[in-house]
Amino acid sequence: MGKVVVITSGKGGVGKTTTSAALGAALAQNGEKVVVVDFDVGLRNLDLVMGAERRVVYDLVNVIQGEAKLAQALIRDKRLETLYLLPASQTRDKDNLTPEGVEKVVTALRSAFDWVICDSPAGIERGATLAMRHADVAIVVTNPEVSSVRDSDRIIGLLDSKTLKAENGERMEKHLLLTRYDPVRAERGDMLKVDDVLEILSIPLLGIIPESMDVLKASNVGSPVTLAESASAPARAYFDAARRLKGEAVPVTVPGEKRGFFGKIFGRKAA
Amino acid sequence: MNLLRFFSRSPQSAPAARERLQVLLAHERASTGDSELVTKLRDEILRVIAKHVKIDDDKVSVKMERGDQVSTLEVDIEIPLDAAKKKPVNSGKKAA
Ligand SMILES: Nc1ncnc2c1ncn2[C@@H]1O[C@H](COP(=O)(O)OP(=O)(O)O)[C@@H](O)[C@H]1O
Numbered sequence: 001m002g003k004v005v006v007i008t009s010g011k012g013g014v015g016k017t018t019t020s021a022a023l024g025a026a027l028a029q030n031g032e033k034v035v036v037v038d039f040d041v042g043l044r045n046l047d048l049v050m051g052a053e054r055r056v057v058y059d060l061v062n063v064i065q066g067e068a069k070l071a072q073a074l075i076r077d078k079r080l081e082t083l084y085l086l087p088a089s090q091t092r093d094k095d096n097l098t099p100e101g102v103e104k105v106v107t108a109l110r111s112a113f114d115w116v117i118c119d120s121p122a123g124i125e126r127g128a129t130l131a132m133r134h135a136d137v138a139i140v141v142t143n144p145e146v147s148s149v150r151d152s153d154r155i156i157g158l159l160d161s162k163t164l165k166a167e168n169g170e171r172m173e174k175h176l177l178l179t180r181y182d183p184v185r186a187e188r189g190d191m192l193k194v195d196d197v198l199e200i201l202s203i204p205l206l207g208i209i210p211e212s213m214d215v216l217k218a219s220n221v222g223s224p225v226t227l228a229e230s231a232s233a234p235a236r237a238y239f240d241a242a243r244r245l246k247g248e249a250v251p252v253t254v255p256g257e258k259r260g261f262f263g264k265i266f267g268r269k270a271a
Numbered sequence: 272m273n274l275l276r277f278f279s280r281s282p283q284s285a286p287a288a289r290e291r292l293q294v295l296l297a298h299e300r301a302s303t304g305d306s307e308l309v310t311k312l313r314d315e316i317l318r319v320i321a322k323h324v325k326i327d328d329d330k331v332s333v334k335m336e337r338g339d340q341v342s343t344l345e346v347d348i349e350i351p352l353d354a355a356k357k358k359p360v361n362s363g364k365k366a367a
C-alpha cells in the first residue's frame with residue numbers, strides 16, 4: 001500500500017506544482033514507484049512542468065466519467081521508468097470531479113504505487129478539498145510572506161477537519177515546506193524568518209527551497225528541477241526533503257546560513 | 272558565487288519554452304479535443320478488430336504525441352493466440 005501525499009497551500013503561485021514534480025521525480029530517482037496527480041482541473045500545468053504536455057490523451061476527468069481506463073490515462077515519464085503522471089482536464093471544470101470518482105481513482109493508485117502525490121489547486125473550495133480528502137500526509141507549501149502564511153494556516157485547519165483522516169478521528173501528518181526562500185532578502189530582514197513561520201504555523205519543517213533561476217530554467221525545458229539541474233541548490237533541497245518524507249533524519253540548513261538547523265527542528269513538537 | 276557558471280553561459284532555456292508553448296497552444300486552440308478524436312479512432316478500430324477476434328479492453332493502449340506538423344497515434348492491442356477461437360468470425364448473417 002502506497003502513501004498518498006497532498007501538496008497544498010491555499011495561495012496560488014507559491015510552488016505547489018513545482019514541488020509536486022520535483023519531489024515526485026526525486027522519489028522516483030531513488031527507485032520508488034511514483035504517480036503525480038494533477039487536481040487543478042481546468043488549469044492543468046503539471047504536464048508542462050514535467051514535459052509531458054504533448055502526450056496527454058486522457059485525464060482524471062475521463063477516468064472518473066468512465067471514458068477511459070486508469071491505465072490508459074497514466075503517462076510514463078520518458079526519463080524515469082518509475083515516474084507516472086495522471087493529468088488534469090483542461091477543457092472541463094472541477095464540478096466533474098465527484099467524491100466517489102476521486103476515491104476510486106486514489107484507491108486504485110494507492111495499491112499500484114509507493115507514492116501518490118496529489119498536486120492541489122489553489123483556494124479552499126471543492127478542488128482543494130477533494131485533493132486533500134484521501135491524503136495520509138500533507139505538505140503545506142508556504143512562502144515566507146504574510147498572505148501565504150495566513151492561507152497556509154487556513155489550509156491546516158481544513159486538513160484537520162475536512163479530510164477522511166480527520167473525520168475518522170485520526171491525526172493528519174502535516175509538514176511545512178518553505179519555498180521561494182530568498183537569502184538576500186532574508187539577510188536584509190525583508191522576509192519572514194524561518195523561525196517565525198515555524199512558530200506561527202507550528203508544524204514540523206520538511207525543508208527550505210531557495211528562490212532560484214534553476215527552477216525557471218527547468219520548467220522552460222519541461223523537466224523537474226531534480227532532473228534538469230540535479231546539482232543545483234533547489235534540487236539538493238528537494239532531494240533532502242524527499243529523504244525526510246521517507247522518514248530519514250536529514251539536517252535542515254537555511255539557505256545562506258552555514259549553521260545547521262537540526263536541533264531546532266527536531267526539538268520542536270508538532271501541533 | 273559561481274563565476275565559472277556565470278561565464279560558461281549554459282544554453283538558454285527560453286527558446287525551448289517558446290517552442291513547447293507554440294506547439295501546445297496550436298493544438299489547444301484547434302479545440303475539438305484531441306482526446307475525443309483519439310477516443311473515436313480507438314472505438315472504431317476496436318469495433319473492426321472485435322468482428323474477428325475477442326479482445327480484452329484492458330489490453331488496449333492508445334498513445335499520442337503531438338508535434339508541430341504531425342501528431343503520431345500509437346495503438347497497441349494484445350491479441351491472445353486463442354482469441355480467434357473464442358469468437359469465430361461473424362459475417363452478420365442470421366441463422367436460417
Ligand atoms: N524555488 C523557486 N525559485 C524560483 N521560482 C520558483 C520557485 N518555486 C516556484 N517558482 C516559480 O513560481 C511560479 C509558481 O510556481 P508553481 O509551482 O506553479 O506554483 P503553484 O502550483 O503553487 O501555483 C512558477 O513560475 C515557478 O517557476
Ligand SMILES: [Mg+2]
Nearest residue numbers: 016017040045
Ligand atoms: Mg499549481
